[in-house]
Amino acid sequence: MVLDSTFSIERRACRFSRVMIDGGSNINILYRDTMEKLGIKKKQLQPSWTVFHGIVPGLSCSPIGKIKIDVLFGDKTHFRREPIWFEVVDLDNPYHVLLGRPALAKFMAVPHYAYLKMKIPGPKGIITIVGEYKKSVMCAAASSRLAESLVIAEEKRLLDRVVAMASKQPDMPSDPKETEPEGSFQPAKETKEITLHLAHPEKYAVMGANLDRK
Template sequence: MPNPGGYSLVLNPTIVAPRCTCKFSRVLIDGSSSINILYRDAMTRTIFHGIVPGLSCFPIGRIWLNVLFGTNDHFRCEPLWFEAVDLSSVYHALLGRPALAKFMAAPHYAYVKMKLPGPKGLITITGDYRKSLECARDGAKLAESLVIAEERRQLDRIVALASEIPA
């Protein structure tokens, strides 16, 4: 690992829903977040601040899903509430303090690992620093495109206002 401590903790848990089971490959573990987020899905009336700097977001819903960490022979599965949001993100989901508490998990950001108790002893989940770098790069591109789109909207408004002023 070229830069210990310089990577986000991105893991790939299995999400178990009533009609399907999916292995998510980009789930951000964020111990500083007070909510679990599932991007683009479900139903609530809470307003989020600080998820996207400078913006607030109304969730489109709330969904209860089972999240599974581990291997076929040694795993832990817990039901979690997710706030579903209609935001663009490089991540499929974000697991915050509620998920960490439910799993009694200890994330170690410097080593890109998370440990949690399982039925047969300790479960160690190892992230991939390359995937973390990929997410950071993709996130920077997404942020840049969102900034460019907002600047275009502001420029269009200025041009529209200028054309309304009589010369």
């Protein structure tokens, strides 16, 4: 679900049209490009130790910091405003912002993904925010292509590392005898059979022919 929303910081407010509503995410995400559009500097971010998965399949991501921003839904005649904490990530993405469960809980929002509508209680009653199917489909397709390209790039990086490690391994000798360490046991080339018991000549031992009889 992709909706419109206004984001406000000190001395600046911007309305973004590609705000993804994701009730399956346990964090709210602000992308670096959006942060720069809001005029937020990296030095204004607070440290974050969050590590999360799911934006890029199979890969983990660590934010560059976190920040609290006021989020507004509605219009100038009827709106609701709440301060929301965001994890800021340095990733390309077709969305401006991702609002997860923490934001939905803060607004007490009820999203309906089939109808692309979200309802939240406001000071004058229920506020209904309506999304667009065409915009949602376009963003989803762009996000899928981007995730696929990132996975391919990661797989290539891992393959290059494996090839580099393999190139550092010593070449295997063509003659297996060359791999035998010095001083290893080698059977004598000249041997003789020694009968163990005269009554049983079929039982014998093999020993070197040049060994002393003692």
